[in-house]
Amino acid sequence: xxxxxxxxxxxxxxxxxxxPKGLCHKQTNGLLQYIEEGILDRGLxxxxxxxxxxxxxxxxxxxxxxxxxxxxxxxNSEAAIDAILNGVEAGEPVSDYLI
Ligand code: FES
Numbered sequence: 001x002x003x004x005x006x007x008x009x010x011x012x013x014x015x016x017x018x019x020p021k022g023l024c025h026k027q028t029n030g031l032l033q034y035i036e037e038g039i040l041d042r043g044l045x046x047x048x049x050x051x052x053x054x055x056x057x058x059x060x061x062x063x064x065x066x067x068x069x070x071x072x073x074x075x076n077s078e079a080a081i082d083a084i085l086n087g088v089e090a091g092e093p094v095s096d097y098l099i
Contacts, residue, residue, distance in 0.1 A: 005045035006088065008035060009064040010075075012050035022057035025050075027076040031061075034078055038085045046088065059099060072097040 011024035059073035
């Protein structure tokens with residue numbers, strides 16, 4: 001199986017050492033599935049995955065597109081996902097959510 005062109009990382013707030021979780025995971029419930037569907041709808045060559053805390057909690061929920069290294073904040077709605085995926089499709093990060 002070929003490797004994906006891009007990875008879309010979505011913070012799910014995991015931390016080591018028993019630290020309290022940040023809030024990203026609470027505000028992205030159901031959005032990973034929506035991202036997956038959005039990737040398929042647009043025919044993007046992307047893989048979506050959940051991550052540990054990305055240390056930007058005050059701006060969360062956080063989503064990162066690699067290898068572009070585009071970091072997005074306040075990604076807590078389908079409208080935000082649509083805007084970000086449209087930007088990935090166009091090859092330009094959407095400025096509304098860019099950190
Ligand atoms: S919990 Fe998401 S950046 Fe810390």
